[in-house]
Amino acid sequence: MGSDPSGPGDPVALAQRVAALEAELAAVRASHAAFETLVESVPDFVVRVSCDGTFEYVNRLAPGLTRAQVLGRTIFDFTQPESHDQMRAAMARVRATCAPASYEASGIGAGGQDTPYLSRITPIVVDGRVVAMTIVATDITEIKEASRRLAEHRDRLELAAEAARIGYWHWDARRDVVLWDATSCAHLGVPVAEGRSTYQGFLDRVHPADRARIRQEVDASVASGRYAGLQFRVTTPGGELRWLMTAGRVERDAGGQVSGLVGCLLDITERRRLEEQVLQSQRLEAVGQLAAGVAHNFNNLLAALMPALELTARRSPATAPLLEDVLGASQQAADVVRQLTAFARGTARGAGAATGVADAAALARRVAELSRAVLDRAIVLEVVVPPAPALVQLDGGELEQALLNLVLNARDALETAIALGQPARIRIEVAAAGEARVRIRVADTGAGMTDEVRRRAIEPFFTTKAPGRGTGLGLSSVYALVTARDGALEIESQPGGGTTIELVVPAATAAPRVAATAGPDPGGGRGEVVLLVDDDETVRRAIGTVLELEGYQVRGIGDPRQALAAFAAEPGGFAVAIVDHSMPGLSGQALLDRMLAIAPTFRAISFSGLDRPLAGARAQLAKPVSTAALLATVRRVLDEP
Secondary structure, eight states: OOOOTTSTTOHHHHHHHHHHHHHHHHHHHHHHHHHHHHHHHSSSEEEEEOTTOBEEEESOOOTTOOHHHHTTSBGGGGBOGGGHHHHHHHHHHHHHHSSOEEEEEEEEOTTOOEEEEEEEEEEEEETTEEEEEEEEEEEOHHHHHHHHHHHHHHHHHHHHHHHTTEEEEEEETTTTEEEEOHHHHHHHTOOGGGOEEOHHHHHHHBOHHHHHHHHHHHHHHHHHTOOOOEEEEEEOTTSOEEEEEEEEEEEEOTTSOEEEEEEEEEEOHHHHHHHHHHHHHHHHHHHHHHHHHHHHHHHHHHHHHHHHHHHHHHHOGGGHHHHHHHHHHHHHHHHHHHHHHHHHHHHHHOTTOOOOOEEHHHHHHHHHHHHTTTSOTTEEEEEEOOSSOOEESSOHHHHHHHHHHHHHHHHHHTHHHHHTTOOEEEEEEEEEOSTTEEEEEEEEOSOOOOHHHHHHTTSTTOOOSOTTSOOSOHHHHHHHHHHHTTOEEEEEEOTTSOEEEEEEEEBOOSOOOOOOOOOOOOOOOSSOEEEEEOSOHHHHHHHHHHHHHTTOEEEEESOHHHHHHHHHHOGGGOSEEEEESOOSSSOHHHHHHHHHHHOTTOOEEEEESSSOOOTTOSEEEESSOOHHHHHHHHHHHHHOO
């Protein structure tokens, strides 16, 4: 049998086969070298370990270690002992499931420095069983540090939000789910268990007056993709009205479409209350300035009118009854002007004004006694005051008038309750209110006020009473009185729930001054010359006529500079001067100062609608003044030693 030249024994074929194998081996070696180069360039540690964790291959070494120091040892020799249990558990899962697993552990470097690693284990499977494992360990130091900083930042934000009482909320518009956190639930007055709702559920909590506006603004935010933030009112389940402010941003899905809103919620009730008080104070200050001007002009008119009416009534018996009616109406107008002046004075004077001392407890009892005569018998009047005096830094007469105003307002508020046979009660309470403060309350069980009426209640001339039953100056004058003395006035009221007016005023330590009693009328004039200085001609004519008819000589001058010149020319020619407070060119105070500089013992009387007498004056006459008060004051000043 002949030989096959291409058979296995053929040297040529064998050489070719060897060459092919060597080429494949070279390719494998090149591929292996490339793979090793690739693996060794990876920043992570890539190792092969046996099933018990013994190192069989490492792609790189920690500084200071050699392969001889690593190969043949286990991964447990280079990790912290507290990590070993989770490492063994992960390796056991890989062997049991032939599926990858991972764990975190701190590796020990050559210098003993701990480094956190995230290790991912992949099984090496031969014939269906795990014969070894590949572990890729990634240094997660930076990730851990970033996570720590993120957690620290989150804690700070949570602390700041908690300190500022900022709540968070989220509305998923597509699922119509609104979520509120615990702080937001507290702002809304609902338990945390009710912190999940719908958009309509949220709107149901919004005050009805704000609901349409909120719906419109939210719809606009969704349509435009820009959320500007909102302020609105809510009524808690307990009936409390709160102002809330929300701010946030619009959320979009992967396609750029608006998917909802997310933001924060803040209770701004107190801020709104303070803003309202500031605006109210500014509004009242402006009204006070206007009132001061009106009162000044009206006082001058009445100062001229009332003495003329009194004189005419005295000299015309036939028309005296009619004139008495006109005089009574003028007196009522004067009372309104005094209230208006008191309000204007209070808004302009501010805190710290000098004042008297009064016993609020004694005045409360006195007002109750006076009020019982004008209260319906169906009204129960209670007075709760301390047994000891409750001294306050207020003028007794002004405080008594203020309390009387409050009681009469409470009486009017109870008319409907009395008509319906419902309980009618007024309670006057005086008590200490912390350090150096006294609280005075007048509460009724009447019809109460709406929010709008409550906010406007202290505005002058604002009243809900029928025409002719009130001027609208009672509560505003009380407000001006207490705020001018560094006090405060608060109104608590709701429809059907009665009204409580609370005054908090500074306490006093000195005993109240006892007013001196007036003596008998000393009589008319004896030819003394009176210098009457007032820029209003009708006032000069009316006052001058009264004085002249009673035996005085009067020189009336409207220009204060001319009056000063006349006085300087003959200081001894005048027995007394009646000086207006406010005049153009030279004020009454400046005029009197210059007159006293010429004649220090000269007698002068301040004449004004204000309660601030001219410094150096012997007495004060209030505009408008009755003829009796005018004559008695002039005679008393002249007769003083």
